Amino acid sequence: MTSASLARPAERPRKPPRSLLGPAGIAAFLLITYWAVSSEFGIGLDLGAIVKDLDRGQVILADVLRPDFGFFERTIPAMLETIQMAIIATAIGCGIALPAAFLASRVTAPNAFVLRVDRGVLNVIRALPDLLYAMIFVAALSIGPLAGIMALILFNLGVIAKLLSETIDGVDTGPIEAARAAGAARVQTIRTAVYPQVLPNYVAFSLYVLELNIRASTVLGLVGAGGIGRLLNLQIGFGNYDNVGFIILELFLLVFAIELLSISLRRRLV
Amino acid sequence: MIDFKNASVTYPGGVHALRDLTLQIPDGEMVVIVGLSGAGKSTLIRAINGLVPLTGGDVTVDGKSVAKARGGELRRIRSRIGMIFQTFNLVKRTTVLNNVLMGRLHATPTWRSLVGRYRPGDVEIAMRALERVGIVEKAYVRAANLSGGQQQRVGIARALAQEPKIILADEPVASLDPPTSHMVMRDLQRINRELGITTIVNLHFLDLAKVYGDRIIGMRDGQLVYDGSGAQADENVFRDIYGRSLTADDVLEAAATR
Numbered sequence: 001m002t003s004a005s006l007a008r009p010a011e012r013p014r015k016p017p018r019s020l021l022g023p024a025g026i027a028a029f030l031l032i033t034y035w036a037v038s039s040e041f042g043i044g045l046d047l048g049a050i051v052k053d054l055d056r057g058q059v060i061l062a063d064v065l066r067p068d069f070g071f072f073e074r075t076i077p078a079m080l081e082t083i084q085m086a087i088i089a090t091a092i093g094c095g096i097a098l099p100a101a102f103l104a105s106r107v108t109a110p111n112a113f114v115l116r117v118d119r120g121v122l123n124v125i126r127a128l129p130d131l132l133y134a135m136i137f138v139a140a141l142s143i144g145p146l147a148g149i150m151a152l153i154l155f156n157l158g159v160i161a162k163l164l165s166e167t168i169d170g171v172d173t174g175p176i177e178a179a180r181a182a183g184a185a186r187v188q189t190i191r192t193a194v195y196p197q198v199l200p201n202y203v204a205f206s207l208y209v210l211e212l213n214i215r216a217s218t219v220l221g222l223v224g225a226g227g228i229g230r231l232l233n234l235q236i237g238f239g240n241y242d243n244v245g246f247i248i249l250e251l252f253l254l255v256f257a258i259e260l261l262s263i264s265l266r267r268r269l270v
Numbered sequence: 271m272i273d274f275k276n277a278s279v280t281y282p283g284g285v286h287a288l289r290d291l292t293l294q295i296p297d298g299e300m301v302v303i304v305g306l307s308g309a310g311k312s313t314l315i316r317a318i319n320g321l322v323p324l325t326g327g328d329v330t331v332d333g334k335s336v337a338k339a340r341g342g343e344l345r346r347i348r349s350r351i352g353m354i355f356q357t358f359n360l361v362k363r364t365t366v367l368n369n370v371l372m373g374r375l376h377a378t379p380t381w382r383s384l385v386g387r388y389r390p391g392d393v394e395i396a397m398r399a400l401e402r403v404g405i406v407e408k409a410y411v412r413a414a415n416l417s418g419g420q421q422q423r424v425g426i427a428r429a430l431a432q433e434p435k436i437i438l439a440d441e442p443v444a445s446l447d448p449p450t451s452h453m454v455m456r457d458l459q460r461i462n463r464e465l466g467i468t469t470i471v472n473l474h475f476l477d478l479a480k481v482y483g484d485r486i487i488g489m490r491d492g493q494l495v496y497d498g499s500g501a502q503a504d505e506n507v508f509r510d511i512y513g514r515s516l517t518a519d520d521v522l523e524a525a526a527t528r
């Protein structure tokens with residue numbers, strides 16, 4: 001076998017022509033960026049303005065960098081509300097996202113119809129930003145954390161179901177075949193052959209979303225959907241930038257703590 | 271008893287993987303299927319438990335048509351047929367015991383499997399299956415931490431945990447080294463002889479086929495080209511099945527010593 005192929009080597013294939021898609025894409029991207037930036041067609045980005053306004057910014061920045069730790073006590077209720085909103089929204093959003101993700105993956109969906117409907121609904125949910133949801137729920141439910149929680153739930157559902165269903169698309173299908181061959185029902189197959197494979201990702205995504213929720217609370221407050229954002233907005237309005245600095249520091253520490261938790265959990269799960 | 275009646279499988283795309291196959295396998299036999307790559311061996315095996323649907327004819331297991339069965343009825347038929355895979359198909363991230371317990375899913379209510387609480391009786395069955403293949407001490411080890419040979423034994427234990435009447439094995443030793451291959455094949459042979467489970471094995475290597483196959487079925491191009499005892503199957507027979515002369519690649523021992 002080897003000697004035969006040595007005697008008469010197969011003809012080498014010719015190198016396929018280079019695709020122009022890459023260079024063309026880069027050129028198109030540069031053109032579109034120019035269109036967006038230029039003063040004739042776009043927003044007319046003026047980098048000089050940044051330098052010109054820097055004086056004003058410097059004062060604010062100096063205050064922000066000198067956070068007033070005495071402000072701590074007054075941030076406690078709003079900060080707790082933010083954390084509670086984030087946790088509730090994560091729990092509910094991720095809970096709904098789990099089955100939604102299984103229905104949105106080709107690997108686990110019962111049929112093409114369910115797959116398409118579920119993906120369609122999720123796409124619609126994801127199309128709107130969380131701030132818009134917050135405005136809608138504030139209008140529909142009244143001002144307060146409930147509106148913020150509802151907005152975050154939809155946001156979390158959209159994000160987690162998308163990330164998780166794509167993870168499910170890539171699982172090892174061998175165990176699925178084994179479960180089916182053993183006479184397992186669909187739900188049992190998903191639970192025993194697919195769920196353990198994506199569990200670490202699910203946990204990581206959920207913690208990521210928790211972090212996003214904490215961050216989102218700063219803007220949700222702007223439209224009256226509860227949390228630390230209201231206080232932040234107030235302090236900006238009063239020009240108390242040392243208090244603003246303290247809130248930013250708190251948020252930073254909170255997000256950092258979640259990241260640490262996420263790392264340690266992931267290490268134990270993988 | 272497994273009964274193929276003019277069974278055909280044409281895959282989407284037009285490949286005829288089984289052509290009008292008629293074949294009977296009585297209870298308790300140890301059958302080895304050989305044939306070139308693409309001959310239809312995997313298709314034949316997967317037709318028995320309905321993982322590959324027939325496009326013509328019928329296949330029955332103990333008188334029940336697999337081709338016509340749907341939903342719960344198909345699952346009941348499958349629960350009586352264990353399957354072993356070339357790539358083991360274990361959930362690597364979870365324990366050996368959890369993998370073996372997959373063989374008990376057919377007897378487990380959905381809510382129990384959702385919360386991961388199997389009945390004590392089912393755990394006992396799984397443990398006994400692990401004992402039979404000699405790796406019960408690994409019950410709480412992650413499947414990923416086992417060697418290939420150990421993983422295949424877990425695969426066998428999972429099939430045994432179903433308490434099946436039939437075991438199908440699709441190239442169960444193709445990913446293993448020669449000594450491990452023999453160990454796994456001996457396990458299958460023992461299970462066939464001691465428990466009387468009908469065992470159907472796809473094999474790549476002719477020497478393994480001859481040693482372990484009480485009956486050898488040769489496939490070529492979706493058709494049955496040989497059906498006889500392992501003792502009768504000499505070099506000429508295999509040359510017939512393969513439609514070419516044999517090479518060192520066709521024999522496990524030779525492949526191992528190269």
Ligand SMILES: Nc1ncnc2c1ncn2[C@@H]1O[C@H](COP(=O)(O)OP(=O)(O)OP(=O)(O)O)[C@@H](O)[C@H]1O
Binds near residue numbers: 286308309311312314
């Ligand atoms: N899902 C599929 N879709 C389309 N064609 C398929 C599919 N599965 C198998 N085939 C084709 O059907 C034929 C028989 O395949 P099968 O897997 O049964 O062969 P095999 O004897 O098991 O081969 P091997 O030794 O390589 O495993 C092959 O030509 C294969 O390409």
Ligand SMILES: [Mg+2]
Binds near residue numbers: 313440
């Ligand atoms: Mg095959």
